[in-house]
Amino acid sequence: MVEKYGTAQSPVDLESEALVKGQGQYTDDIAPAGALHGVFVRSTVAHGIIRSIDTAAAAELPGVLGIYTARDLADAGTNPIMFMVPLMSADGKTPVPYVSTPRPALAGDRVRHIGEAIALVVADSAGAAQDAADLVEVDIEELTAHIGTRLSEDPVEDPIWDEAPNNQAYTWYAGDQEAVQATIAASPYKVTLELNNQRLAGSPMEPRAATASFDPESGRYTLYAGSQGTMFLRKGFADALGVGMDKVHVISKDVGGGFGLKVYVYPEYVAISVAARLLGQAVRWTATRSEALQADQGGRDSHCTVTGGFDADGQLNALYCDIIGNMGAYSIGIGPRVPSSVIAENIVGPYATPLIGIRSRGVHSNTIPTSPYRGAGRPETTYMLERLMDEAAIQLDIDRVELRRRNLIDREQMPFTNQFGHVYDSGDFAAVLDGAMASSDWAGFEARRAEAATRGKLRGIGCALFVETAGAYFQEPLDFRVTEDGMVEVRVVGVSTGQRHRSTITHIACSILGIPLDKVRYIAGDSDDVPVGSPTVGSRVGQMTGSAMHIAAHSAIERGRAIVGHLSSGQPNDITFANGVYTVAGTGETMAFLDLPRRLAEARAEGREIEETLDAVETFQSPGFSFPNGCHVAEVEVDELTGEMQILNYTAVDDCGNVINHREVEAQLMGGIAQGIGQGIMEQMVYDESGQLLSGSFMDYAMPRITEMPQAMTIVDLPDPTPSNPLGAKGVGESGTTASVSTVANAVADALRARGVTNLQTPLTASRLWEAMRTASA
Amino acid sequence: MHNFEFIRATSVAEAAEILRDDPEAGLLSGGQTLLPTMKQRLAAPSKLVSLTAIEALKGLSQEGDSLTIGGATTHAEVAERAVGIFPGLASLAGRIGDPAVRNRGTIGGSLANNDPAACYPAAALACGAMMVTDRREIPADDYFLGVFETALQDGEILTAVRFPIPEAACYQKFIQPASRFSMVAVFVARFADRVGVAVTGASEDGVFRWAEGEAALGAAFTPDAVQGLSLPETGMITDSFGTGAFRAHLIPVLTARAVTSLTAG
Numbered sequence A: 001m002v003e004k005y006g007t008a009q010s011p012v013d014l015e016s017e018a019l020v021k022g023q024g025q026y027t028d029d030i031a032p033a034g035a036l037h038g039v040f041v042r043s044t045v046a047h048g049i050i051r052s053i054d055t056a057a058a059a060e061l062p063g064v065l066g067i068y069t070a071r072d073l074a075d076a077g078t079n080p081i082m083f084m085v086p087l088m089s090a091d092g093k094t095p096v097p098y099v100s101t102p103r104p105a106l107a108g109d110r111v112r113h114i115g116e117a118i119a120l121v122v123a124d125s126a127g128a129a130q131d132a133a134d135l136v137e138v139d140i141e142e143l144t145a146h147i148g149t150r151l152s153e154d155p156v157e158d159p160i161w162d163e164a165p166n167n168q169a170y171t172w173y174a175g176d177q178e179a180v181q182a183t184i185a186a187s188p189y190k191v192t193l194e195l196n197n198q199r200l201a202g203s204p205m206e207p208r209a210a211t212a213s214f215d216p217e218s219g220r221y222t223l224y225a226g227s228q229g230t231m232f233l234r235k236g237f238a239d240a241l242g243v244g245m246d247k248v249h250v251i252s253k254d255v256g257g258g259f260g261l262k263v264y265v266y267p268e269y270v271a272i273s274v275a276a277r278l279l280g281q282a283v284r285w286t287a288t289r290s291e292a293l294q295a296d297q298g299g300r301d302s303h304c305t306v307t308g309g310f311d312a313d314g315q316l317n318a319l320y321c322d323i324i325g326n327m328g329a330y331s332i333g334i335g336p337r338v339p340s341s342v343i344a345e346n347i348v349g350p351y352a353t354p355l356i357g358i359r360s361r362g363v364h365s366n367t368i369p370t371s372p373y374r375g376a377g378r379p380e381t382t383y384m385l386e387r388l389m390d391e392a393a394i395q396l397d398i399d400r401v402e403l404r405r406r407n408l409i410d411r412e413q414m415p416f417t418n419q420f421g422h423v424y425d426s427g428d429f430a431a432v433l434d435g436a437m438a439s440s441d442w443a444g445f446e447a448r449r450a451e452a453a454t455r456g457k458l459r460g461i462g463c464a465l466f467v468e469t470a471g472a473y474f475q476e477p478l479d480f481r482v483t484e485d486g487m488v489e490v491r492v493v494g495v496s497t498g499q500r501h502r503s504t505i506t507h508i509a510c511s512i513l514g515i516p517l518d519k520v521r522y523i524a525g526d527s528d529d530v531p532v533g534s535p536t537v538g539s540r541v542g543q544m545t546g547s548a549m550h551i552a553a554h555s556a557i558e559r560g561r562a563i564v565g566h567l568s569s570g571q572p573n574d575i576t577f578a579n580g581v582y583t584v585a586g587t588g589e590t591m592a593f594l595d596l597p598r599r600l601a602e603a604r605a606e607g608r609e610i611e612e613t614l615d616a617v618e619t620f621q622s623p624g625f626s627f628p629n630g631c632h633v634a635e636v637e638v639d640e641l642t643g644e645m646q647i648l649n650y651t652a653v654d655d656c657g658n659v660i661n662h663r664e665v666e667a668q669l670m671g672g673i674a675q676g677i678g679q680g681i682m683e684q685m686v687y688d689e690s691g692q693l694l695s696g697s698f699m700d701y702a703m704p705r706i707t708e709m710p711q712a713m714t715i716v717d718l719p720d721p722t723p724s725n726p727l728g729a730k731g732v733g734e735s736g737t738t739a740s741v742s743t744v745a746n747a748v749a750d751a752l753r754a755r756g757v758t759n760l761q762t763p764l765t766a767s768r769l770w771e772a773m774r775t776a777s778a
Numbered sequence B: 001m002h003n004f005e006f007i008r009a010t011s012v013a014e015a016a017e018i019l020r021d022d023p024e025a026g027l028l029s030g031g032q033t034l035l036p037t038m039k040q041r042l043a044a045p046s047k048l049v050s051l052t053a054i055e056a057l058k059g060l061s062q063e064g065d066s067l068t069i070g071g072a073t074t075h076a077e078v079a080e081r082a083v084g085i086f087p088g089l090a091s092l093a094g095r096i097g098d099p100a101v102r103n104r105g106t107i108g109g110s111l112a113n114n115d116p117a118a119c120y121p122a123a124a125l126a127c128g129a130m131m132v133t134d135r136r137e138i139p140a141d142d143y144f145l146g147v148f149e150t151a152l153q154d155g156e157i158l159t160a161v162r163f164p165i166p167e168a169a170c171y172q173k174f175i176q177p178a179s180r181f182s183m184v185a186v187f188v189a190r191f192a193d194r195v196g197v198a199v200t201g202a203s204e205d206g207v208f209r210w211a212e213g214e215a216a217l218g219a220a221f222t223p224d225a226v227q228g229l230s231l232p233e234t235g236m237i238t239d240s241f242g243t244g245a246f247r248a249h250l251i252p253v254l255t256a257r258a259v260t261s262l263t264a265g
């Protein structure tokens, strides 16, 4: 039975107030008094050979305690950071080879991107460390820099990795390439689009920060660093330090945004840990915003050529995606999986396309490594499908909504096993489409377009349907305990980076256990104190940890029933449970759930032998992904003269399964949509040909603000619960981004179509829109 | 940021003397440009002489057709106090940066810095303002020499700016979406005998007067007078936010918008 959460109750928010009042505990807030300050000397050259590093002048400055370079780290026994998750073939069975890119914590003989750390200066104040860092002289012989998301067939000058003469990181295929190509060739309509997903910067509000210390007695390192969950970070951290997992302790307290970039270990964490060990004192480091832009892993950055073979009646017979994914200088985290296997997991979308093929090739460049950024392949996939649908509609002269409708997978076909073996267990794609059409008054649009024209505005409307995968990593443990002071303690892995996990999980626990919200202690982020599981990624915490909470609470109620049986005269099946209280039928005797540990202790003190306890580690095992889906509609106006664009209305109709807390769903969607709009219209990491970063601060990297947000937003839940977990909940953390890039791009393309514009690439800046109109009319 | 000595001057003479004695010393006004530059370690003055405690450098005063604004007057103050006197300038000041920037940043700092995307230079140039320093008076036409370059000599302090008050003025700012400085902005000032049009943000040479636009509007102060005009794209800034052609295109468009807003109703 699925509990009815929240919808009728007031939304649960146990976290925001403290955070907005400045009472949060972010990494930089919790550095111990007396911790030393680390500052990194970073490469100002994109690609080159380090000839010498002169630290003599820097070392003489007062307050400087140590300066470390690659040699010191090697002497201390550290290892380069390695790509952790193997790239697997589409069927998940065989590893696909890729270029090995050991990433040093401090660059030794070679620098491969601007901002790569070369030396660490540690001093007793941040100012002294910074002053000294300025005096470190690094002599770098420049090599040809490789920038851009393109692949040369021939060997290039100064390849980034010797193993890859043309900088190619990997080649990855999915689907029957020949059959797909043949079917496309035989189709009466062949529609091709080139789509660029420009490089983005994750830009969490809280920049990365870390404090490291070392305890010589136990030989253990302790690292405080914001993360989305300490587990993956801890593994990479231990490997890089060359110690066992038991020798590292990683703690994340409050975290101000992650978006995918706070999952794995970073070079800085390794370097400051070694310094802490060598100096016998804690060392802290907090990134500046410029450092964040130079050294946080990047997002997106892929170039896709998508081709669809259509029948005259609009049936999509076959789809081919040819993708080049820019790995940056190193393959890190799950970087190579984003433009390859994640695409395959999502490319089927809502359509019953019989044949799909993918070729994905990775390219290395002299830029920051890329890895997941909110959506991680999902927005790119939707972008290919939904831009293609609109383009095909034009070429086939079929209404774009009708064209989509003709290709939809029917609700009746569920469970639907898609071409890449994923089973859609639920989802009514026609219903979300209909819902979005109705909520957005799509039918009445032409009148609005005509009215806008009288004001010199080109008005456009666009939609995007999507089905995405959520829940990555299908096992999730939760450690459930009740203490003698009557508190439920819940230990989980996934750290909240702003999603209010504590509120959601506590809400689930309290709804089932019938206890007040303040009776739950929520513990996350301390690798010594939580079970081994996966971080907050892939829209997974609500459904995975939430389901584990559900199971843990229900099983605790059952164990409690047995305990009450021992403590009372009743038999377990005479004992009912409601509102946090057990009642023994017949006698009417009652015992509160939260009182049981105390009563148990008392009974044991009296010599009674009762083995049962309320405590248990429960693991939720999911059969696979869940498939959040939806249809979003945007309406925009473009100024004919200047290309200025305003998003007027934005409608999101989403099936994220059962809704635990509507406000939380809305918050995730709005935030996700905002990020997608950022990609759609303004955000862009810009490197010049020599590899210099031109968007090195927020003066040049355009973060979206409230002024760019839609003037009106409508968010509608249309749940079709998934049977794959006890909550019936799908994910929602990425849906907004997955849909909004395409939705906005389609709306803008619709607005400009009257002007003959066909090719548009994000970010859709005013200048680009104006240039597109000018070129089209020329 | 490197270490520096901080001195709060109480008179222009005191500030000037410190600068004269120490060529490494610098002036600090609102700090909204200088402090970020120092934080990035791109500037490292030995001493910073703060101007904001010098009363003589603060405030607005109107004398007949001219408005004099002290060099250390904040953007916020201009936005608030110039409304009844020179609304076009008040509106410009009210759109610089964000409230924090406007409460600290000053007109003197902005004009001394002469950022190619800054707002005040367009107003000063379009109006033909007089730059008043501790040594002399410099007409705007002779003051702006290029990107981050002005006629100010080493140690010269911009004490005030004297604007002739136009009959009507409008600042049209097309923002650069990241910094919210101007990507292209046009200040149109209409006087009894002439029209001034100055453009900021667009040119590789910094703020400039658009003579053709001035002439056209001088003949007929209507949007149509400039709508058909065009500027060459050579010499215009091209970056990830806009091409040179786009910037050139925006100049007549924004000028026409300014005229429309001044003539409508």
Ligand SMILES: Cc1cc2nc3c(=O)[nH]c(=O)nc-3n(C[C@H](O)[C@H](O)[C@H](O)COP(=O)(O)OP(=O)(O)OC[C@H]3O[C@@H](n4cnc5c(N)ncnc54)[C@H](O)[C@@H]3O)c2cc1C
Binding pocket: B026, B027, B028, B029, B030, B031, B032, B033, B034, B035, B036, B051, B071, B072, B095, B096, B097, B098, B101, B104, B105, B106, B107, B108, B109, B110, B112, B113, B115, B117, B118, B119, B120, B152, B156, B157, B158, B159, B179, B180, B181, B182
């Ligand atoms: C986020 C942000 C957004 C901004 N947006 C805009 C915008 O939209 N439009 C815009 O125009 N500006 C913008 N600015 C810049 C802002 O207006 C600054 O305040 C201004 O450019 C400099 O003024 P200041 O008083 O802060 O000068 P300071 O930073 O103190 O000084 C700047 C330079 O001028 C020199 N100087 C200062 N006063 C004098 C003087 N009286 N005589 C001689 N030299 C002097 C200093 O020595 C220094 O070299 C923005 C700034 C920020 C941080």
